[in-house]
Amino acid sequence: MASAARQGHRSAESPSETTTRLRRVRPDVSPPDPALSWSAHPAPEGRPFVTFGQPEGYDAHARPRPLGGRLGPQAVAAAVCLVLGMGLVTGAVTGSWLAGDSGDGGERSAFTEAAELWHSVPVDELFPPTVQGQGAGPGSADRTWTRIAVAPDGDCAKALDPLLDKVLAPVGCRRLLRATYADATRSHVTTVGLLFTRGDAAAMTALKARFEKEHLAERTDLVPLPYARKGTVAEGFGARQRAAWTVSVLTDAPVVVYAVSGWADGRTVDTPEPAGRALESGADSAPAQAGLGHEARGLADRVERALRKNVGPPTEQPS
Numbered sequence: 001m002a003s004a005a006r007q008g009h010r011s012a013e014s015p016s017e018t019t020t021r022l023r024r025v026r027p028d029v030s031p032p033d034p035a036l037s038w039s040a041h042p043a044p045e046g047r048p049f050v051t052f053g054q055p056e057g058y059d060a061h062a063r064p065r066p067l068g069g070r071l072g073p074q075a076v077a078a079a080v081c082l083v084l085g086m087g088l089v090t091g092a093v094t095g096s097w098l099a100g101d102s103g104d105g106g107e108r109s110a111f112t113e114a115a116e117l118w119h120s121v122p123v124d125e126l127f128p129p130t131v132q133g134q135g136a137g138p139g140s141a142d143r144t145w146t147r148i149a150v151a152p153d154g155d156c157a158k159a160l161d162p163l164l165d166k167v168l169a170p171v172g173c174r175r176l177l178r179a180t181y182a183d184a185t186r187s188h189v190t191t192v193g194l195l196f197t198r199g200d201a202a203a204m205t206a207l208k209a210r211f212e213k214e215h216l217a218e219r220t221d222l223v224p225l226p227y228a229r230k231g232t233v234a235e236g237f238g239a240r241q242r243a244a245w246t247v248s249v250l251t252d253a254p255v256v257v258y259a260v261s262g263w264a265d266g267r268t269v270d271t272p273e274p275a276g277r278a279l280e281s282g283a284d285s286a287p288a289q290a291g292l293g294h295e296a297r298g299l300a301d302r303v304e305r306a307l308r309k310n311v312g313p314p315t316e317q318p319s
Contacts, residue, residue, distance in 0.1 A: 180229065262292065
């Protein structure tokens with residue numbers, strides 16, 4: 001009972017009495033810091049400073065492990081793949097910018113491919129030996145043209161009148177291909193040209209806009225020159241024999257397509273007429289009545305179509 005009374009007496013001790021008693025029994029033990037007591041008043045700053053332990057997770061065997069530890073092999077591999085993938089994407093985008101790529105790879109490659117057709121496509125594909133013109137003649141009559149001469153490919157020197165050469169100068173002249181055809185009656189001759197320029201898509205678009213705005217394709221001082229070869233029915237087809245012509249500036253390929261027609265007998269023409277005007281209803285000029293406008297337009301259209309077949313689906317309607 002006395003022991004119980006002593007225990008009850010001790011349980012009722014105040015903190016100061018407990019401290020005094022402990023000092024008597026264990027003088028080498030330091031008293032507890034009052035500041036760490038739950039009943040201690042908070043610091044003047046307001047909130048107590050609290051630290052958190054490192055969070056734990058579980059491994060594949062359900063054993064606790066710190067979440068902030070070393071990454072496993074799979075996590076490291078995933079991180080490496082992510083970094084490499086981002087590097088490849090960034091490099092591709094940077095390369096695209098440096099190369100001036102607009103982002104539309106299909107258009108750019110088609111335009112670039114068209115620029116090389118002058119030496120990568122056989123002449124028979126660009127200028128077929130025989131061209132069928134279904135409905136291309138006056139009154140929608142069918143026409144057939146036979147190739148009688150092919151000019152050696154070269155630059156535009158002496159192949160264009162000086163003024164037309166000046167108009168085309170902003171896009172430059174990479175290569176000029178020409179061929180001359182005769183109709184089935186061998187009474188009409190027509191030279192078709194494919195002028196491969198050095199211009200990009202923007203330059204070709206600007207040139208086409210200028211042709212349309214200033215009506216350059218209708219000016220009689222900008223008529224293309226024909227190609228005549230001795231020993232053929234086109235032998236007498238010179239500058240003064242030009243009767244009708246057409247010029248088309250493409251924007252999906254660095255090419256200017258043209259055609260100029262005349263009589264095979266060498267007769268001269270005082271004023272050549274644009275093919276578009278010769279095709280108008282009621283046109284009564286000699287070139288219009290002879291169907292020379294149809295000759296120039298019909299052959300130019302079909303040579304342009306042959307060109308497009310080697311590039312891809314057409315995005316422009318033939319002129």
